[in-house]
Amino acid sequence: MAGWWPRFVRPSTLRRQGILGMNARNASYIAEHNPRRHYPRVDNKRLTKQLATEAGLAVPGLIGVIHSHHQLRRLADTLQEQTEGFVIKPAHGAAGDGILVVTGWRGERMRKASGRMLDSNGLQDHISGILSGMYSLGGRPDAALIEERVQFSEVFTEVAHTGVPDIRTVVYRGYPVMAMLRLPTQESDGKANLHQGAVGTGIDLASGATLGGVQHNQPIRVHPDTEASLVDLAIPGWDKLMELAAGCRELSGLGYLGVDVVIDRHRGPLILELNARPGLAIQIANGQGLQPRLQAVDERVAKVSDEPPASRAAWAAAHFGCVPVGLGPVPHERHDD
Amino acid sequence: MRRLHLPLLILLLLGTGLGIFYYKVTALDMPLQPGAMADTWLVEARIRYQPTGGATDVRLRIPERLPNYARLDENFVSRGYGLTTSQARDDRIAQWTSREPRGEQTLYYRTTLYRDGGDRDDEDYPGPVAPREWEEPFDSAAGALVQHARERSSGIRSFATVLTRDLASGDANGNASLFVMDGGDRELRTQTLIDLLSVARIPARAVTVIPLREGQRNIEPETWLEVHDTERWVPIHPLDGSVDYPENVVVWSHGDSPLLDIDNGSDEELRFSVTRSVQDAVGTAQRLGETMDTRILDFSPLELPLGTQNTYRVLLMVPLGAMIIVLLRNVVGIQTFGTFMPVLIALSFRETQLLAGIILFTLIVSLGLAVRFYLEHLRLLLVPRLAAVVSVVIMLMLALSILAHHLGLERALALSLFPMVILAMTIERMSVVWEEHGPADAISQGVGSLIVAAAAYGLMASRQLEHLLFVFPELLLVILAVTLLLGRYTGYRLTELFRFGRMQDALRRND
Numbered sequence: 001m002a003g004w005w006p007r008f009v010r011p012s013t014l015r016r017q018g019i020l021g022m023n024a025r026n027a028s029y030i031a032e033h034n035p036r037r038h039y040p041r042v043d044n045k046r047l048t049k050q051l052a053t054e055a056g057l058a059v060p061g062l063i064g065v066i067h068s069h070h071q072l073r074r075l076a077d078t079l080q081e082q083t084e085g086f087v088i089k090p091a092h093g094a095a096g097d098g099i100l101v102v103t104g105w106r107g108e109r110m111r112k113a114s115g116r117m118l119d120s121n122g123l124q125d126h127i128s129g130i131l132s133g134m135y136s137l138g139g140r141p142d143a144a145l146i147e148e149r150v151q152f153s154e155v156f157t158e159v160a161h162t163g164v165p166d167i168r169t170v171v172y173r174g175y176p177v178m179a180m181l182r183l184p185t186q187e188s189d190g191k192a193n194l195h196q197g198a199v200g201t202g203i204d205l206a207s208g209a210t211l212g213g214v215q216h217n218q219p220i221r222v223h224p225d226t227e228a229s230l231v232d233l234a235i236p237g238w239d240k241l242m243e244l245a246a247g248c249r250e251l252s253g254l255g256y257l258g259v260d261v262v263i264d265r266h267r268g269p270l271i272l273e274l275n276a277r278p279g280l281a282i283q284i285a286n287g288q289g290l291q292p293r294l295q296a297v298d299e300r301v302a303k304v305s306d307e308p309p310a311s312r313a314a315w316a317a318a319h320f321g322c323v324p325v326g327l328g329p330v331p332h333e334r335h336d337d
Numbered sequence: 338m339r340r341l342h343l344p345l346l347i348l349l350l351l352g353t354g355l356g357i358f359y360y361k362v363t364a365l366d367m368p369l370q371p372g373a374m375a376d377t378w379l380v381e382a383r384i385r386y387q388p389t390g391g392a393t394d395v396r397l398r399i400p401e402r403l404p405n406y407a408r409l410d411e412n413f414v415s416r417g418y419g420l421t422t423s424q425a426r427d428d429r430i431a432q433w434t435s436r437e438p439r440g441e442q443t444l445y446y447r448t449t450l451y452r453d454g455g456d457r458d459d460e461d462y463p464g465p466v467a468p469r470e471w472e473e474p475f476d477s478a479a480g481a482l483v484q485h486a487r488e489r490s491s492g493i494r495s496f497a498t499v500l501t502r503d504l505a506s507g508d509a510n511g512n513a514s515l516f517v518m519d520g521g522d523r524e525l526r527t528q529t530l531i532d533l534l535s536v537a538r539i540p541a542r543a544v545t546v547i548p549l550r551e552g553q554r555n556i557e558p559e560t561w562l563e564v565h566d567t568e569r570w571v572p573i574h575p576l577d578g579s580v581d582y583p584e585n586v587v588v589w590s591h592g593d594s595p596l597l598d599i600d601n602g603s604d605e606e607l608r609f610s611v612t613r614s615v616q617d618a619v620g621t622a623q624r625l626g627e628t629m630d631t632r633i634l635d636f637s638p639l640e641l642p643l644g645t646q647n648t649y650r651v652l653l654m655v656p657l658g659a660m661i662i663v664l665l666r667n668v669v670g671i672q673t674f675g676t677f678m679p680v681l682i683a684l685s686f687r688e689t690q691l692l693a694g695i696i697l698f699t700l701i702v703s704l705g706l707a708v709r710f711y712l713e714h715l716r717l718l719l720v721p722r723l724a725a726v727v728s729v730v731i732m733l734m735l736a737l738s739i740l741a742h743h744l745g746l747e748r749a750l751a752l753s754l755f756p757m758v759i760l761a762m763t764i765e766r767m768s769v770v771w772e773e774h775g776p777a778d779a780i781s782q783g784v785g786s787l788i789v790a791a792a793a794y795g796l797m798a799s800r801q802l803e804h805l806l807f808v809f810p811e812l813l814l815v816i817l818a819v820t821l822l823l824g825r826y827t828g829y830r831l832t833e834l835f836r837f838g839r840m841q842d843a844l845r846r847n848d
Contacts, residue, residue: 007838008835009838014833022670125716193774
């Protein structure tokens with residue numbers, strides 16, 4: 001059946017499957033565990049980066065920050081030193097908007113990730129758009145961050161020839177509860193947004209292996225552009241990633257958190273950004289509901305408090321891994337047709 | 338305690354709101370239906386002026402005998418003023434006097450009218466009038482005009498009609514054009530007609546009428562011509578010559594002297610407002626309330642001045658609209674642009690009506706969007722771009738209004754009531770969504786906003802609900818309680834049942 005065809009499911013079925021809904025997420029998790037005063041720590045990427053660096057968590061290197069238009073004049077010349085390319089992003093951007101990836105230079109001109117060329121005027125236009133608040137919430141004036149470009153791990157070359165593949169982990173009260181790999185496709189125009197046609201694949205928290213993908217809510221086993229298999233891709237440095245994600249709880253002060261990580265060929269997992277309102281699509285990618293895992297964490301915290309990040313990550317890997325008892329997909333749902 | 342806090346608050350609000358409501362309905366007999374006496378009108382004249390020092394003397398002409406209408410009651414609101422009313426030929430004059438008022442002064446005269454259809458006993462024929470003296474070339478032109486009109490008429494009434502039409506069309510051998518230098522001003526035209534009629538020795542007079550339009554806050558008095566046909570005064574429209582008043586028009590005063598006259602005052606302003614009144618249906622309830630010595634009715638919006646009442650009729654509907662938004666967003670899960678933009682759009686639908694409103698809204702937003710995409714190429718900064726979009730939106734509204742006017746679509750003129758800044762923001766956000774998430778998202782959110790606005794309008798336009806909320810404002814507490822209740826709704830949204838319904842295949846994968 002076509003994926004976009006509306007199909008109704010009873011609320012009781014969803015509840016049995018442990019699917020977390022938008023209202024429950026907002027009221028029971030975000031409102032409950034995310035104090036508003038800590039939001040700037042995740043909404044301002046520059047602050048996130050600074051806090052992460054202080055906490056010893058790995059982030060992509062910062063080349064510079066642009067606050068005002070007069071910094072733009074000589075910018076292209078200084079950036080020519082970055083032969084490996086660089087990334088420009090708004091400090092207050094959301095959902096990956098306004099991010100410009102330059103992969104290298106050809107003479108005076110820059111090559112964008114999409115393969116198109118960009119001259120220094122185009123670069124200045126883009127940055128001045130960021131500064132005037134084109135991508136920030138409410139149009140407030142913003143700053144532009146210039147970061148080193150991440151050299152993606154070879155694992156992804158087969159499945160992500162366009163855009164930035166990243167790993168979204170939902171961290172609840174310091175415990176990573178669910179993760180997915182987001183692969184941009186041609187259809188999603190290089191963006192890692194499932195709603196726009198990117199592929200999401202669930203990840204086994206124990207091994208870091210992908211479980212197979214979902215596009216437009218339909219299960220797929222191969223990448224729609226490259227036909228490469230989406231099953232059992234091993235994400236390098238998985239244990240380190242889990243610890244990194246767990247450590248973001250202290251750094252952000254938020255109890256319900258989305259951590260976006262990229263894997264660098266040389267440096268391993270790097271925190272790209274944090275999100276105080278992570279979406280619900282991760283459940284679709286994993287084919288599982290969040291609710292049982294969140295409850296398991298609540299029970300764990302009631303018993304053991306003040307666990308360090310590393311042991312939290314280990315506990316999560318052990319309990320939310322692929323064949324845990326009682327937390328797999330709900331068996332009765334086969335009869336629902 | 339913390340768990341019980343919200344439920345207790347909700348119960349308290351519900352109990353208070355419904356309790357007062359129940360008391361007002363059962364013990365005070367307040368009407369649940371709007372307009373128990375539909376032809377009852379409350380007309381209010383509001384005078385404002387600045388005293389210039391010394392004793393002031395404010396004279397307002399007020400009606401004495403009203404054809405077709407009966408006066409149920411009247412009252413004067415004037416603190417610190419002495420009040421006398423006196424007879425002045427066909428009208429009365431209310432005279433407020435004060436020794437030394439300070440600061441801006443506001444005086445009210447209110448009267449409740451109802452249409453009884455009966456003509457009052459008519460005055461006798463005042464006899465032929467003396468013709469006005471004219472200079473040349475007016476004298477001979479007037480003579481020719483009158484002669485020309487007389488040839489085509491059979492009596493006083495038809496003569497006056499023909500003469501009015503001659504002036505209106507401005508032909509009749511060019512004689513009429515000498516007298517129509519007034520540019521269509523009703524008052525001047527009426528005076529000219531009185532003068533011309535005097536040439537034929539017909540008694541005529543100017544009257545000032547108030548059109549009764551439901552819920553209007555600033556009504557312009559209109560001038561009509563009355564001609565005595567030896568039996569009764571016949572009203573004639575001074576510009577198009579039609580005979581007799583239309584349905585909802587009340588004669589306020591006679592003669593051409595001004596309605597308002599102030600000694601030692603400046604910047605005077607006279608405003609009329611009209612409401613189709615629940616005062617009367619509610620009036621008995623209020624009298625009952627007074628005898629029972631209850632304070633509840635002191636907090637009724639019915640005590641407010643009329644203009645304010647009409648504002649609150651609309652304002653009291655806004656919480657209802659907001660509650661609908663909460664329902665549609667959090668329980669149904671429709672995505673909209675801006676949280677309360679649909680309520681504002683729904684408010685403007687009240688003026689345009691639903692279908693025209695939706696068409697106009699779609700038209701403006703799509704045209705604005707096209708312009709916005711063009712502006713994108715110019716790479717403007719955010720605030721200048723928004724300002725440009727606002728300007729473009731207003732120009733589009735003006736162009737559409739002019740076009741609609743020429744096409745005779747008067748309804749579309751209410752376009753000017755659209756909140757243009759909100760429209761501009763909607764266009765901006767829609768274009769951002771369009772670019773970043775694709776046209777499908779932008780259009781679905783736009784349609785979502787329209788659906789929500791239409792639903793909110795559907796409720797907010799209901800006369801029954803408007804009446805209930807206005808007469809029983811305590812029902813707002815009930816709306817507040819429901820809103821608070823919805824605020825803790827953590828169940829699935831209706832749209833999520835479909836969203837996660839589609840992923841059921843994916844869920845099965847691991848079995």
